[in-house]
Amino acid sequence: MMPTINAKEKLHSNYKKAFTYEHVEKSSIHFSTLESEFKKVIAPIYGDQTKALEKIKLSIDRKSILLKENDLPVGILVFKTQPSSEYINYEINSSIEIKSLFVIGRQANSYRGIGSELLEIVLDYTSKAQAKSVHVTVSSLKDCSLNFFLKKGFVCKGTWPNPTNPELIEYILHKKLN
Numbered sequence: 001m002m003p004t005i006n007a008k009e010k011l012h013s014n015y016k017k018a019f020t021y022e023h024v025e026k027s028s029i030h031f032s033t034l035e036s037e038f039k040k041v042i043a044p045i046y047g048d049q050t051k052a053l054e055k056i057k058l059s060i061d062r063k064s065i066l067l068k069e070n071d072l073p074v075g076i077l078v079f080k081t082q083p084s085s086e087y088i089n090y091e092i093n094s095s096i097e098i099k100s101l102f103v104i105g106r107q108a109n110s111y112r113g114i115g116s117e118l119l120e121i122v123l124d125y126t127s128k129a130q131a132k133s134v135h136v137t138v139s140s141l142k143d144c145s146l147n148f149f150l151k152k153g154f155v156c157k158g159t160w161p162n163p164t165n166p167e168l169i170e171y172i173l174h175k176k177l178n
Helices: 031-046 050-058 114-128 143-151
Strands: 008-012 018-023 062-069 072-080 095-103 133-139 155-161 169-176
Touching: 018 114, 031 050, 031 062, 031 072, 031 095, 050 062, 062 114, 072 114, 095 114, 114 133, 133 143, 143 169
Parallel strands: 095 133
Antiparallel strands: 008 018, 018 062, 062 072, 072 095, 133 169, 155 169
């Protein structure tokens, strides 16, 4: 049985800020926020996000979370709920995949613990799901994201050309749980 996350939960990060978060799916009043942010942040790198957004609407194989501070959206996290061995060739086994993790309004909200809070949510879920690790792919266009994950203990396990823009590189990053 996969662990559950309550629809709304209070979190207290290492940064002594209180955040709330809620699941985003098709019935959520915040789906349009997620959709808009995906078009601004994800689509320029990976192209049309219609299929990804449809999977988020259905919430079949993934959780989508909107992190809020004072009721304002500040971060988005999307991760698969079942451990996967899709990247076994990179020695990644029984791992939860982070599909998207980003800060909304990056200029105003960077270095405030928002990314760390989102990462803690998925790490907690990964542990409860009894998965061995968590992994994410990061575009070479996103130096800040790459550095964030590396600082958090992720290790680069491999690279390949971006499927939408072969001039860009995709990094597969991996973190084993203790």
